[in-house]
Amino acid sequence: xxxxxxxxxxxxxxxxxxxxxxxxxxxxxxxxxxxxxxxxxxxxxxxxxxxxxxxxxxxxxxxxxxxxxxxxxxxxxxxxxxxxxxxxxxxxxxxxxxxxxxxxxxxxxxxxxxxxxxxxxxxxxxxxxxxxxxxxxxxxxxxxxxxxxxxxxxxxxxxxxxxxxxxxxxxxxxxxxxxxxxxxxxxxxxxxxxxxxxxxxxxxxxxxxxxxxxxxxxxxxxxxxxxxxxxxxxx
Numbered sequence: 001x002x003x004x005x006x007x008x009x010x011x012x013x014x015x016x017x018x019x020x021x022x023x024x025x026x027x028x029x030x031x032x033x034x035x036x037x038x039x040x041x042x043x044x045x046x047x048x049x050x051x052x053x054x055x056x057x058x059x060x061x062x063x064x065x066x067x068x069x070x071x072x073x074x075x076x077x078x079x080x081x082x083x084x085x086x087x088x089x090x091x092x093x094x095x096x097x098x099x100x101x102x103x104x105x106x107x108x109x110x111x112x113x114x115x116x117x118x119x120x121x122x123x124x125x126x127x128x129x130x131x132x133x134x135x136x137x138x139x140x141x142x143x144x145x146x147x148x149x150x151x152x153x154x155x156x157x158x159x160x161x162x163x164x165x166x167x168x169x170x171x172x173x174x175x176x177x178x179x180x181x182x183x184x185x186x187x188x189x190x191x192x193x194x195x196x197x198x199x200x201x202x203x204x205x206x207x208x209x210x211x212x213x214x215x216x217x218x219x220x221x222x223x224x225x226x227x228x229x230x231x232x233x234x235x
Contacts, residue, residue, distance in 0.1 A: 038085055039065055040140075042173060043068055044092055044140065046176075070209075071184060071209065074207055074212040074213075075205050078205075078216065082184075083186060084171045084188070085171040086171070086172065087164075087171075092140040092141070092143055093136055093140050094161075095134070095143050095150065097135055097156055098133075098156070098159070099155055099156055100131075100155050102131070104155040107155065118137055119135050120135070120136055122134055131157075143162070147159040147160050170193040170197055171187065172185075172187035173185070173186055173187070180208065181207070181208060182209050183204065183207075185205075188200070188223075191223075199226055200222060201220075201224055204217035204218060204219070
């Protein structure tokens with residue numbers, strides 16, 4: 001069986017130093033995450049979008065956190081303020097890998113990967129998860145990029161980001177960065193939200209990250225036709 005080679009040239013870019021606090025217990029008890037963790041998670045998602053293969057040298061540095069923090073603050077002070085929380089459906093420090101052969105763990109490329117980035121692995125609990133393992137470490141890293149690389153290995157059947165175990169959110173935030181313009185969408189869901197929300201209304205913004213000027217792009221979403229069902233909530 002021919003094993004595909006891993007690309008280790010700039011693989012350090014998969015992993016990032018975290019500059020945001022971990023989940024705050026007060027927010028966690030409500031099923032949400034802390035404001036700092038929200039910024040951290042969104043920044044990680046943003047970086048992963050442009051660094052799926054680990055080909056660029058990117059770090060989760062204070063400048064990324066500062067950019068998003070300033071953008072959120074500018075939107076809140078604008079004529080059409082918006083806000084929201086994010087609930088991570090995927091962890092940022094665990095990847096599930098389904099191996100075809102347990103010899104995968106003795107493979108030279110695999111051992112080099114684990115050692116280089118101080119990663120550990122263990123069998124996923126439960127008899128249903130035979131040949132399912134968790135690759136993990138305490139510090140956050142680009143889990144999406146790692147899963148992408150693992151799936152290229154001949155002895156790996158599948159690899160994906162581990163679930164955080166959190167489901168059903170009535171609040172959502174998404175980011176897109178292009179040409180120094182940060183597009184931010186705050187989503188509000190309603191209608192059976194414990195199961196994922198049937199209807200959504202998004203308030204969309206564009207923030208110039210050089211001047212932090214805010215442009216309101218309007219509202220979108222299938223919930224616009226059911227405005228009467230949207231709960232009234234003061235900003």
